[in-house]
Amino acid sequence: MDKNLIIDVGVHTGQDTEFYLKKGFRVIGIEADPQIYESAKNRLNYYIDNGQLTLLNIAVSTKDEPVTFYANSDRTFWGTTSLYQVNKTKLSFGTPFVEITVEGCRFEKILEQFGIPYYLKVDIEGTEILCVNALRQFDEKPQFISIESTKTSWDTWLNELAVFKELGYQKFKAINQAEVPKQVCPSPAREGQYIPYQFEYGASGLFGEETPGNWLSESEIIKVYKGIFWNYKTLGINGIISRLPGGKLLLDKLNIKEPWYDIHTSL
Secondary structure, eight states: OEEEEEEEEOOTTSHHHHHHHHTTOEEEEEOOOHHHHHHHHHHTHHHHHTTSEEEEOOEEOSSSSEEEEEEESSOGGGOBSOHHHHHHHHHHHOOOEEEEEEEEEOHHHHHHHHOOEEEEEEOOSSOTHHHHHHGGGOSOOOSEEEEEOOSSOHHHHHHHHHHHHHTTOOEEEEEEGGGGGGOOOOSSOSSSSOOOOOOOTTOOOOOGGGSSSOOBOHHHHHHHHHHHHHHHHHHSTTSTTTTSTTHHHHHHHTTOOOOOEEEEEEO
């Protein structure tokens, strides 16, 4: 494991990547959408030039060959290679997607080329588990991993947890992504060097020992996620309240955001 390396799968606008770079880490960034890749490349060009950042325009896939990527014109962070995710998003939000062909690559190949990172962040809309499964082939593991956890299938979430356990991860946190813009970088820093940083909505935010809250055991995180799933069924875009007459207007009036969590884990 390279203690100075972070792999960011799903760079999007580059705000998380920029945070890791400013804290002094070397970063391998992966972004599938060609237009977003170019935008992030322009934003982070200084770090590319000095060798601190390697930015790859590829999609994590099961095979090393071109794949279909579904870009969303309304919400760029909804881009995905998962047709299931596309159909689910269309059903919930009625938002359009555009099909483009991008280069696909197995995550195992990325790890073989660049090494095992200290922290692995994955946010690729429904295919995060591909990156986690790839770690089965390596003796070394990242100290920390975060993925956007599923919120609609309890069995799928239990499978994600089972894979983490199989890989040796025993400590967990559920981080409310809607609260990330409120996060404050601790001083002194617990990861890398201290920098003041304001996260935008949609960022993954703090990582490792800087994440808010206490690390939880398997039984404790299961209890937490039972509450998360219940909130989603109640307050989600297709939840009980939103299906009632005037329910969506009520949620908007109360400024209640749809639950959206990353699961962080540590060895």
